[in-house]
Amino acid sequence: MACSGWCPGRHGRSFAVGSVFAALVAASALPTPGLVPAARAQSNPRRAVVVPPLVATAVHDLAFGSVLPGIPVSVSAGDPNHSGLFEISGPAAACVRVEFSLPSGLAGGGAPLPLVFGPADGFDFSHLHPHGVFFDPHAPLVGVLGADGQLFVRLGGTVLPTRTQPGGAYSATITMTVYNLGS
Amino acid sequence: MSRVKCVSTAAALVGLLMMGGLTERAAAQATASISATANVVGFAPLTAAGVNNLDFGTVTAGTPKAPTSLSANAGRFNISGQPTTSVTVTFTLPTVLTGPGAPIPVTFATTDGLLWTAFPTTHTTFNPNSPFFTTTDGSGNLVIGIAGTVSAPLSTITGTYTGTVTLTVSY
Numbered sequence: 001m002a003c004s005g006w007c008p009g010r011h012g013r014s015f016a017v018g019s020v021f022a023a024l025v026a027a028s029a030l031p032t033p034g035l036v037p038a039a040r041a042q043s044n045p046r047r048a049v050v051v052p053p054l055v056a057t058a059v060h061d062l063a064f065g066s067v068l069p070g071i072p073v074s075v076s077a078g079d080p081n082h083s084g085l086f087e088i089s090g091p092a093a094a095c096v097r098v099e100f101s102l103p104s105g106l107a108g109g110g111a112p113l114p115l116v117f118g119p120a121d122g123f124d125f126s127h128l129h130p131h132g133v134f135f136d137p138h139a140p141l142v143g144v145l146g147a148d149g150q151l152f153v154r155l156g157g158t159v160l161p162t163r164t165q166p167g168g169a170y171s172a173t174i175t176m177t178v179y180n181l182g183s
Numbered sequence: 184m185s186r187v188k189c190v191s192t193a194a195a196l197v198g199l200l201m202m203g204g205l206t207e208r209a210a211a212q213a214t215a216s217i218s219a220t221a222n223v224v225g226f227a228p229l230t231a232a233g234v235n236n237l238d239f240g241t242v243t244a245g246t247p248k249a250p251t252s253l254s255a256n257a258g259r260f261n262i263s264g265q266p267t268t269s270v271t272v273t274f275t276l277p278t279v280l281t282g283p284g285a286p287i288p289v290t291f292a293t294t295d296g297l298l299w300t301a302f303p304t305t306h307t308t309f310n311p312n313s314p315f316f317t318t319t320d321g322s323g324n325l326v327i328g329i330a331g332t333v334s335a336p337l338s339t340i341t342g343t344y345t346g347t348v349t350l351t352v353s354y
Contacts, residue, residue: 056215063220069265070227070323084217106221113221157219163227163323164266170223175216 052149054090054180062155062174067113070163077123077134077156084155086176092149095181098124098141102174106159109168114160123154142181226265227323231352235259237329242287245337250330254303260350262325271353272296272315272327277346280333284340289333297328325352 062084067073075082088096100122105112117137125132127146135141137155145151155174237258242248250256264270274296279286296311309315311329319325329348 054211054213056213058215058217061218061220064222066222066224068225068228069223070263073221084219086215086217088213090213103219106219108221109223113223115219155217159219159221161221161223163263164321165223167223167225169220171218171220173216174219175214177212177214180211 057087059085069165074158075156077154086153088151094145097179100137103172106170106172108170110166113170121156126151229264231262239333244335244339247334258329260327266323273351274311275349280344280346282344283342287335291331295330299326
């Protein structure tokens with residue numbers, strides 16, 4: 001290690017300083033961010049900051065319910081009962097970028113059931129925006145976690161069944177990816 | 184407001200990272216997935232729209248008159264519903280047209296119902312006085328027409344006379 005020539009245990013205070021430096025250098029070279037706080041905490045426990053990890057949770061599905069062939073059905077992003085809901089948690093006031101992988105159709109009984117998302121089919125709310133803000137889920141959303149470290153995101157959409165749409169259950173997967181941009 | 188600040192911070196972080204000023208990663212990431220679900224049930228609802236009036240044009244008192252052109256002057260309804268599905272078409276037909284004078288009799292013969300297989304070129308006929316059983320096409324469409332004959336008596340007062348033809352379609 002870089003500090004191997006520092007004579008551990010004999011240089012008293014110098015050992016500690018050298019260890020901090022070495023730990024920081026090692027930490028800066030580590031590709032895994034989760035290891036950074038651990039390295040610092042080990043070298044100076046009194047200054048350790050426990051940062052909650054960024055967690056994305058699927059709370060409930062975007063549910064269109066029963067639809068008739070030929071009749072489009074929309075679910076508003078503001079609909080608390082049928083819109084899809086994600087919860088993001090992490091460090092309070094952290095900036096995050098939220099991206100969605102949006103399917104163009106639901107698979108099921110036969111031909112795909114077309115699914116579209118409009119410019120107001122995203123809805124996010126937190127302590128900072130308790131009444132929520134609509135956004136276009138096609139574009140990345142940059143937001144801030146609330147003081148409680150939470151941000152909720154709802155998704156609406158519209159299914160467009162054709163008149164020849166076969167009956168049956170249809171589904172598709174919507175994936176949300178959240179990036180922590182820091183505080 | 185906080186979003187603008189956040190974007191600025193993000194841009195600054197990206198810039199620092201590009202300069203090599205930071206060696207630890209600023210962005211952790213997390214993912215989650217939900218499902219979008221729907222259950223397609225039943226038949227496509229039937230809709231019917233009157234798209235052309237049955238227009239007898241100028242009628243001469245004492246001379247029965249039918250539409251001059253079936254494609255242009257016969258009544259026409261566009262129906263849509265479940266593709267390739269049997270439907271029943273029923274007309275409610277007037278017996279007279281009303282206007283400024285005495286009502287003018289209007290009659291519908293057994294061939295005055297029109298099933299347009301390819302509007303405006305091809306049609307078959309049916310009796311509009313009875314329920315008509317037919318089928319929507321592969322796209323769920325159906326075009327139904329109605330002709331008739333108006334017979335203004337010699338004493339008819341000049342003016343515009345009208346009546347209402349109602350089509351009902353059901354699975």
